[in-house]
Amino acid sequence: MSVQPRLLPWPGPGGQRSYLLTDYGYSYLSRLADEMEEVQLAMGTELLDHAADMLEDRTAGGLEFRFLSTRLCEALRDVLRVAESRGGRLTAPGNEEAEPEGRPAADARTTE
Numbered sequence: 001m002s003v004q005p006r007l008l009p010w011p012g013p014g015g016q017r018s019y020l021l022t023d024y025g026y027s028y029l030s031r032l033a034d035e036m037e038e039v040q041l042a043m044g045t046e047l048l049d050h051a052a053d054m055l056e057d058r059t060a061g062g063l064e065f066r067f068l069s070t071r072l073c074e075a076l077r078d079v080l081r082v083a084e085s086r087g088g089r090l091t092a093p094g095n096e097e098a099e100p101e102g103r104p105a106a107d108a109r110t111t112e
Contacts, residue, residue, distance in 0.1 A: 007085035009036045009078065037082045044075035 005019035012018035020029055051068055054060050 004089065006030070006033065007081065007088060008033050009040055009081055009085065033085075037085070040075075040078040040082060044079050047071055047075050 003021050005021055008018040008020055010018065020033065047068075051072060054064065054068055
């Protein structure tokens with residue numbers, strides 16, 4: 001079985017990408033990464049709802065929109081990282097070496 005690195009939803013020291021090496025099981029770090037991804041996606045959804053409300057508010061000022069834009073950029077960056085990580089864990093049809101769905105595993109973390 002080949003070891004497929006999982007892109008983690010948080011940056012490593014110095015802001016570089018962090019990876020979790022996976023081969024079997026369901027480790028603490030992989031569960032933590034799953035939970036963090038869910039939080040990031042939920043926060044993005046809430047922020048998007050807030051943005052829709054703010055766009056309807058004609059009294060909102062430039063400073064508020066700048067703050068909102070900054071937060072939206074952060075949320076989009078998080079969502080793109082989650083999408084990349086999850087896409088990297090998808091397997092081609094017929095790949096017998098695939099991990100069971102919902103059971104990412106790891107015991108070692110590396111950084112790029």
